Amino acid sequence: MTTVIETKKLTKYYGQSRGIIDVDMSVDEGEIYGFIGPNGAGKSTTIRILLALIYATGGTATIFGKDVVKDGPEIRQEIGYLPSEVFYYDNMRVKELLDYSASFYKKDCSKRINELSEIMDLDLSKKIDDLSYGNKKKVGIVQGLLHEPKLIILDEPTGGLDPLMQQKFFDLIHEENKKGATVFLSSHILSEVQRLCDRVAIIKEGKIIKIERMSDLGKSNYSQFRIVANKPISKDYFAIEGVSELKTNETHVSFLFKGDLNMIVKMISTLDLQSLMVEEPDLEDIFLHYYQ
Amino acid sequence: MKTVYLHELRQNARTAIIWIVSLVGGTGLYMSLYPAFAQHANELNKVLQNYPPVLRKALNINFDAHFALASFFALVMGFITLAAAIQAMNLSTAITSKEEREKTAEFLLSKPLTRQSILTGKLAAAVTIILSTNVVFMISMRLLLMSISQTSLTEPVFLLMTGSMLLIQIFFLALGLLMSVSLPKVRSVLSVSLVTVFGFYIIGMLDAVLGAKAVRYLTPFKFFDLIYVYKHSSYEWQYLIVEAVFVIAAGIAGYIIYQGRDINTI
Numbered sequence: 001m002t003t004v005i006e007t008k009k010l011t012k013y014y015g016q017s018r019g020i021i022d023v024d025m026s027v028d029e030g031e032i033y034g035f036i037g038p039n040g041a042g043k044s045t046t047i048r049i050l051l052a053l054i055y056a057t058g059g060t061a062t063i064f065g066k067d068v069v070k071d072g073p074e075i076r077q078e079i080g081y082l083p084s085e086v087f088y089y090d091n092m093r094v095k096e097l098l099d100y101s102a103s104f105y106k107k108d109c110s111k112r113i114n115e116l117s118e119i120m121d122l123d124l125s126k127k128i129d130d131l132s133y134g135n136k137k138k139v140g141i142v143q144g145l146l147h148e149p150k151l152i153i154l155d156e157p158t159g160g161l162d163p164l165m166q167q168k169f170f171d172l173i174h175e176e177n178k179k180g181a182t183v184f185l186s187s188h189i190l191s192e193v194q195r196l197c198d199r200v201a202i203i204k205e206g207k208i209i210k211i212e213r214m215s216d217l218g219k220s221n222y223s224q225f226r227i228v229a230n231k232p233i234s235k236d237y238f239a240i241e242g243v244s245e246l247k248t249n250e251t252h253v254s255f256l257f258k259g260d261l262n263m264i265v266k267m268i269s270t271l272d273l274q275s276l277m278v279e280e281p282d283l284e285d286i287f288l289h290y291y292q
Numbered sequence: 293m294k295t296v297y298l299h300e301l302r303q304n305a306r307t308a309i310i311w312i313v314s315l316v317g318g319t320g321l322y323m324s325l326y327p328a329f330a331q332h333a334n335e336l337n338k339v340l341q342n343y344p345p346v347l348r349k350a351l352n353i354n355f356d357a358h359f360a361l362a363s364f365f366a367l368v369m370g371f372i373t374l375a376a377a378i379q380a381m382n383l384s385t386a387i388t389s390k391e392e393r394e395k396t397a398e399f400l401l402s403k404p405l406t407r408q409s410i411l412t413g414k415l416a417a418a419v420t421i422i423l424s425t426n427v428v429f430m431i432s433m434r435l436l437l438m439s440i441s442q443t444s445l446t447e448p449v450f451l452l453m454t455g456s457m458l459l460i461q462i463f464f465l466a467l468g469l470l471m472s473v474s475l476p477k478v479r480s481v482l483s484v485s486l487v488t489v490f491g492f493y494i495i496g497m498l499d500a501v502l503g504a505k506a507v508r509y510l511t512p513f514k515f516f517d518l519i520y521v522y523k524h525s526s527y528e529w530q531y532l533i534v535e536a537v538f539v540i541a542a543g544i545a546g547y548i549i550y551q552g553r554d555i556n557t558i
Contacts, residue, residue, distance in 0.1 A: 014554075048555075048557060051401070051402045052401075053397075053398060053401050053402065053554070053555045053557055054554035054555060054557075055552075055554060072406070073404045073405055073406050074404065075404075076402060076403060076404040076405075077404040079402070081402040083398050083399075083402075083557075085395070086399075087394060087395035087396050087398070087399070088396060088399060089303065089394075089396055090394075091303070100295065100299055101399075101403070103295040104295065104403040104404055104405060105404065143399070
């Protein structure tokens with residue numbers, strides 16, 4: 001399988017302040033790759049380095065096997081980018097902006113512009129200045145996809161779109177992906193990533209802390225325990241190896257557990273139980289676990 | 293590059309037209325006073341002689357020429373080049389900073405363009421606007437001067453005198469380009485350009501403090517002594533060299549800095 005994006009020890013400092021540190025990633029052709037982390041973790045920094053808007057202070061980044069800075073213009077022929085916040089020339093009309101955007105690519109995009117604006121329900125004759133934020137975002141989506149790029153980079157794409165549009169947008173991305181486009185999706189919204197991605201990299205304070213298949217993450221070995229006992233449980237009763245996210249409140253206990261289930265069941269069996277719930281944790285819980 | 297160039301021209305067209313109309317109109321208005329001045333030249337000369345020498349120098353008033361057309365035109369050009377410098381400075385200070393302030397830089401720079409071609413496209417548009425301004429200005433002034441005075445300026449002298457405006461604008465174009473790419477964030481193009489242009493204008497008035505010779509090398513407003521131009525039908529070459537060196541250096545530095553720096557996107 002060919003690698004589309006590859007970063008090795010990619011590092012960026014803004015003066016003294018941290019951007020990203022030693023980011024190693026490899027995105028395969030045809031996959032939808034999620035990039036998730038809280039605000040300020042370094043998601044946009046990574047993307048901006050990939051687009052050569054800013055330069056890394058260390059490490060390397062390649063796209064389609066080419067250096068993102070040296071071969072930037074050539075690489076960007078095949079990249080569609082939707083930034084998290086969209087800003088365009090206010091005095092232009094939507095059609096003019098899209099034509100301007102299309103003029104940089106070596107193919108005729110007029111048909112695709114019409115198709116996409118129809119799907120996204122976008123009025124081409126309006127002035128950018130008169131558009132709502134959500135509609136500007138639609139312009140962003142169309143300008144990012146009009147040249148049928150091989151790599152689509154989305155930076156928190158759904159902000160400002162209503163649920164219906166989000167659905168249309170995801171369908172569109174799925175369709176492009178089926179046609180062969182690789183998708184790199186950064187987000188802090190888990191459900192978004194969960195819905196779309198094959199693999200996900202989790203970034204925290206500038207460092208990648210985990211890269212996993214979405215399917216593996218889903219059926220991880222973690223179990224979520226919720227216990228209600230008849231008598232108060234001591235706070236450190238469950239403070240053993242394998243337990244995380246431990247919350248004790250008198251008779252109520254909840255925690256994530258990874259390890260030998262027999263052992264934890266034995267421990268629970270000594271309690272005077274009122275109720276017991278063991279379930280697969282949702283991703284939100286797992287991520288919270290990573291973030292703390 | 294071509295599409296960036298055309299886009300920039302379109303974005304700046306309206307402002308450019310307003311500038312051209314104002315520059316031509318302003319100069320026209322001043323020059324329309326010439327016949328009145330010429331009639332009462334002697335009395336005026338007496339009045340002006342009572343002005344303090346510093347002020348006379350600052351206003352670029354020269355008595356030898358006795359309100360000849362050239363002298364009066366030189367005086368007017370002194371005011372007009374100040375405005376023209378602001379036009380050039382506005383254009384080039386905005387060259388990259390505007391897109392970064394209005395956050396459209398992220399759109400443009402994520403397209404398959406080299407930074408060099410972006411800068412060249414934008415710079416070419418700015419130069420085109422400046423050249424058009426000067427062409428329109430020269431043609432209108434030629435017509436105007438011919439209509440108000442029989443003893444008009446000769447062709448070369450006229451071209452050299454009005455050409456000084458172009459050269460001053462090119463100086464500020466280069467300076468603005470350098471500032472646009474190197475200042476971390478330009479919040480207001482107009483305030484940066486006004487402060488810079490007036491700064492250089494004021495330096496030009498400080499010859500008493502800095503020395504007349506030094507001042508002439510320090511500010512483009514003093515590079516071109518129009519009375520000298522009138523008398524000798526040429527510029528003083530040493531100032532042309534100063535300007536050329538500055539423009540080339542600022543241009544090269546501008547490209548290198550823009551190539552190597554992070555784009556402000558947030």
